[in-house]
Amino acid sequence: MNILDYTAVQLSEKIKQGEVKVAEAVEAVFEQIDKTEESLNCYVTLEKEKAFRQAAAIQEKIDRKELTGPLAGVPFAVKDNMCTKGTLTTCSSKILSNFVPTFSAEAVLRLEAAGAVIIGKTNMDEFAMGSTTETSYYGVTRNPKNPEHVPGGSSGGSAAAVAAKECFAALGSDTGGSIRQPASYCGVVGLKPTYGTVSRYGLIAYGSSLDQIGPLTKDVADCAAVLTAIASHDLKDSTSMEREDTDFTAALVADVKGMRIGIPRDYFGEGLDPQVKDAVLKAADVLKSQGALVEEFDLSLVEYAIPTYYTIAAAEASSNLERFDGVKYGYRAKGVEDLHPMYKRTRSEGFGPEVKRRIMLGSFVLSSGYYDAYYLKALKVKALIKRAFDDAFTKYDMILGPVAPTTAPKLGESLSDPIKMYLGDIYTISINLAGLPGISVPCGEDKNGLPIGLQLIGDSFQEKKLIRAAYTYEQCKEGK
Amino acid sequence: MANMIDDATIEYVGILAKLALSDEEKEQAKKDMGSMLDYIDKLGELDTSGVEPMSHVFPVQNVFREDVVTNKDDSENILANAPGSKDSMFKVPRTVE
Numbered sequence: 001m002n003i004l005d006y007t008a009v010q011l012s013e014k015i016k017q018g019e020v021k022v023a024e025a026v027e028a029v030f031e032q033i034d035k036t037e038e039s040l041n042c043y044v045t046l047e048k049e050k051a052f053r054q055a056a057a058i059q060e061k062i063d064r065k066e067l068t069g070p071l072a073g074v075p076f077a078v079k080d081n082m083c084t085k086g087t088l089t090t091c092s093s094k095i096l097s098n099f100v101p102t103f104s105a106e107a108v109l110r111l112e113a114a115g116a117v118i119i120g121k122t123n124m125d126e127f128a129m130g131s132t133t134e135t136s137y138y139g140v141t142r143n144p145k146n147p148e149h150v151p152g153g154s155s156g157g158s159a160a161a162v163a164a165k166e167c168f169a170a171l172g173s174d175t176g177g178s179i180r181q182p183a184s185y186c187g188v189v190g191l192k193p194t195y196g197t198v199s200r201y202g203l204i205a206y207g208s209s210l211d212q213i214g215p216l217t218k219d220v221a222d223c224a225a226v227l228t229a230i231a232s233h234d235l236k237d238s239t240s241m242e243r244e245d246t247d248f249t250a251a252l253v254a255d256v257k258g259m260r261i262g263i264p265r266d267y268f269g270e271g272l273d274p275q276v277k278d279a280v281l282k283a284a285d286v287l288k289s290q291g292a293l294v295e296e297f298d299l300s301l302v303e304y305a306i307p308t309y310y311t312i313a314a315a316e317a318s319s320n321l322e323r324f325d326g327v328k329y330g331y332r333a334k335g336v337e338d339l340h341p342m343y344k345r346t347r348s349e350g351f352g353p354e355v356k357r358r359i360m361l362g363s364f365v366l367s368s369g370y371y372d373a374y375y376l377k378a379l380k381v382k383a384l385i386k387r388a389f390d391d392a393f394t395k396y397d398m399i400l401g402p403v404a405p406t407t408a409p410k411l412g413e414s415l416s417d418p419i420k421m422y423l424g425d426i427y428t429i430s431i432n433l434a435g436l437p438g439i440s441v442p443c444g445e446d447k448n449g450l451p452i453g454l455q456l457i458g459d460s461f462q463e464k465k466l467i468r469a470a471y472t473y474e475q476c477k478e479g480k
Numbered sequence: 481m482a483n484m485i486d487d488a489t490i491e492y493v494g495i496l497a498k499l500a501l502s503d504e505e506k507e508q509a510k511k512d513m514g515s516m517l518d519y520i521d522k523l524g525e526l527d528t529s530g531v532e533p534m535s536h537v538f539p540v541q542n543v544f545r546e547d548v549v550t551n552k553d554d555s556e557n558i559l560a561n562a563p564g565s566k567d568s569m570f571k572v573p574r575t576v577e
Contacts, residue, residue, distance in 0.1 A: 102557040195537060209536060238543040239536070307520040318497060325498070327572055332563035339575045344500040356499060357512050363496040364489075364513060365520075377523050379533030384526065386537060418512065419519055435537035460537075 003028040008074045008168040008222040012115075015073035016062060022055040022073040025168070026117055029075045033166050040142050042161040044080045045088045046120040051075065054117045061115065070225040070249065072115030077167035079158050080121040081128055082108055082213065083202040087118075091204050092136035093126045095324050095331045095350030105202025106237070107171060107213045107230045114229040119167060122157030126352045127321065128178055128206045130154050131421055132414045135354045140411060143186060145450055149408040152182030158216045159186040169217045169226055173203055175210045176309055177403070177428025180440035183216055184403035184453025187442045189223045189470070190216045194460050195435035196241035197227075199234035205320040207313035208239075210432040220441065220471040224248040227463065243461065251464035254475040257291035259465070262396035264299035267427055273406045279444035279452040280402045286477050287400070287469060297395065301388050304381055305430035306422055310358075311365050311378035312433070317355075318362025324350065357418065386434045393459040398466060402427055403440045403453035431457050439466045441473060483517035485510040 003025055006014065014020040030048055037043065061067040078084060081091045083101035090096045104112070112118065125135040133141040133156025141156045143149040144164035151160040155172030159182035162170050172179040174192035183190025191214045198213040205211060215226035231246040263284060268277055288294045326332035326346030333345035351359070365374035392399060404424055414421045431438045436457055443454035454473065458466045490506050493513075501509060555568060564571035 099561060102554050102561075103551075196540075235543075235545050239538075239540060241538065241540075301526075304523060304526060307522050310516065311520055311523075322498070326563055327570055328558075329561035330563070337573055339573050340498075341500075342573045343498050347498055348500045351499075353505075353508075356497075356501075356505070357509070359497045359499065360493050360509055361513055361516055364493050364517075367492070367496060374517075374520060376533050377528060378520075379535055380528035380531040381523050381526055383531050383534035384528065386534060419515060433537075 004032055004165040006168070007218045009070045009225050011168055012070055012072050012074050016068065022059040022062070022117065023052060025073060026051050026055045026075050026119065029119060029167055032164070036144070036164050037166060039147055040144055040160055040164055041139050042122055042141055042157045042164060042166050043077070043120045044090055044092060044123050044138050044157070047087055047118070050087070051117050051119040058115050058117060067115040069114050069229070071111070071229055074116050074168045075119045076111060076116040077120055077122045077158055077161045077170040078108055078118055079124055079155050079170070079172050081124060081173055081204040082171060083204070084108055084118065084121065087121065089121065089204070090138070091127050092124045092138055093351065093355070094137045095347070097137070097331055099329050103202060106199035106232065106234050108202065110230045110232055111171065122155070122161055122170060124157055125154035125354070127204070127317070127355050128154040128173060128175055129317070129354050129358055131177070131181060131424055132409070133157060133182070134411065134415055135352055137352060142411070143408050145187060146448070149410055149450060150185070150414065152185035152408060154178040155216060156182045159183050159188055159190065162186070162188045162216050162218060169215060169222050171213055171230070172216045173211055173213050174432065175207045175313060176432050177425050179214045179216060180403050180428050180438055180453065180455060181425070183440040185408035185451065187451030188216055188218060189220055189439070189441055190214065191223050191227060191439045191463070191466070192431070192437060193227060193231065193463060194437045196239050197231050197243060199232055199237040199240050201234055201236040207316040208320060209316060210313060220467060220474050221249070221252055223439070224252055224467050248463055248467055251467040252471050253468055254472045256287050256469050256472045259292040259398070259469060260396045261287060261292050261294045261398055261400050261469070262297045262392055263294065263400050264302070265296050266299050266302040267401035271405045271423070272402060273446070275446040276402050276406060276452050280454055283443040283454045283473055283477070284400055286473055290472055290476055292469070294400070297392065299388055299392055299399070301385050302426065302430065305385060305433060306426060308378045308381045308385065309425070309429045309433060310361070310422060311374055312382065314358045314362035315366050315375050316362070318359045318366065321355070321359055382433045385430055389434045389436060398462070398469060399457040401455050401457070403455040404428070407446045407448070407450035407452060427455060436460060437463045437466055439470050441470045443477070482521065483514045485514045
């Protein structure tokens with residue numbers, strides 16, 4: 001078997017058994033990168049030398065039995081909005097084109113402590129604003145299943161790198177679907193944890209009340225292992241939650257008997273590609289055949305999630321991105337003599353159009369005279385959306401639906417009409433508003449061979465139920 | 481478009497957002513913001529009287545920790561990222577006449 005065909009957990013097992021060396025795994029990944037990276041552009045930065053140095057250090061620890069966990073020795077990719085000490089971190093923006101952090105994000109440190117080898121930083125939409133990875137300053141990433149199509153976004157580089165075997169697993173971040181949607185488009189597993197499960201320390205903020213880091217992996221078992229490694233209570237993130245049971249691998253049980261699954265009728269209306277609909281409902285049937293109790297219900301408020309999200313996310317972004325001013329790090333406009341014009345020129349030259357669009361919208365909805373009508377209103381609707389989910393979870397263990405209305409669009413089709421692009425987030429966005437966990441699992445392909453994703457949404461802190469159901473589906477689906 | 485964004489509003493937003501926009505960008509921004517606001521106006525359909533605005537989903541209150549230094553002085557590396565530095569300080573353009 002080719003090393004690249006192992007899942008992350010399988011690879012680590014082989015390494016611990018002495019059948020594969022960590023350096024061989026890293027070598028295999030870089031050989032693959034040599035073959036496919038030129039056409040796919042999954043990475044902004046590759047750290048080959050550093051990866052081999054890290055591999056040697058980790059191999060020693062494995063040999064001394066100091067590292068025994070399920071991810072020891074596994075080559076990983078990290079989305080380029082997570083700080084990595086000594087490694088360029090650009091957020092796929094010009095304004096951070098020369099930023100080398102002096103510290104690492106907590107999630108990255110956790111991964112390193114688990115024995116992961118970080119081989120590079122993956123491409124993304126600039127500041128995670130976008131759904132296609134086309135707003136990156138460093139060029140588009142292409143979908144490994146069909147390079148004419150986008151990989152999704154904003155964690156498009158991470159999803160594509162896993163799908164193209166340019167790494168064994170990756171970290172992404174999800175503010176409105178940015179892990180689940182590219183996972184769906186590229187045919188990999190992606191999980192957005194409950195808000196507060198993974199520390200946001202060192203994650204370059206977009207919408208702080210919505211952002212969560214999570215895994216993109218080849219299968220559900222890898223997903224559980226990565227989430228177990230990165231979940232932590234961190235005093236450096238004041239929204240970090242203290243959770244008791246974070247061994248998510250214990251939920252890898254193929255059994256959904258008696259599990260109550262609700263399918264929101266509102267997720268299957270206009271705009272949903274019939275092929276996506278069929279694949280998702282077929283997946284529901286698989287769970288039903290395994291003993292889950294599946295029924296339809298009305299979630300309500302679905303069409304209000306997108307306007308609520310864009311108001312809140314833009315407001316938070318306009319505040320978070322104030323820090324990019326050309327003073328302490330990053331790009332500074334040349335030849336400007338006064339301070340204020342320097343700020344303005346730096347930001348105007350350093351940010352791309354989508355980022356400017358959201359900063360301006362955010363500045364507007366927070367400005368006096370409009371704050372109540374827009375920002376406060378959105379926070380109230382957010383409370384109603386949370387309430388609708390709370391009601392649903394009194395009846396169901398989880399909600400099942402599609403990840404996105406369509407499979408991956410062609411390159412260049414999405415950016416011309418921002419609102420149309422935002423509408424593609426309809427099934428993913430509301431769970432960020434409500435702080436809930438969600439997982440995307442491959443559940444088929446359309447007639448062009450593009451992957452389709454099944455989304456399972458859980459109540460707060462119920463990742464284990466999601467992992468259990470996703471694992472059951474993965475084990476029992478056709479062709480398995 | 482129900483929301484017409486005028487030049488004065490775009491100027492004002494440009495000041496708040498600290499962005500210097502070209503004329504072309506201003507025209508595009510007027511259009512984009514107008515259509516986004518039209519879309520956001522949909523929220524007006526919902527009666528939210530008596531609903532408390534929700535900023536965070538979990539009732540996490542202020543989180544305190546002891547104010548002790550846990551990291552070392554890393555000023556050299558930090559300044560290495562600065563577009564300009566002098567005598568261990570950030571160097572910025574003139575701020576006063």
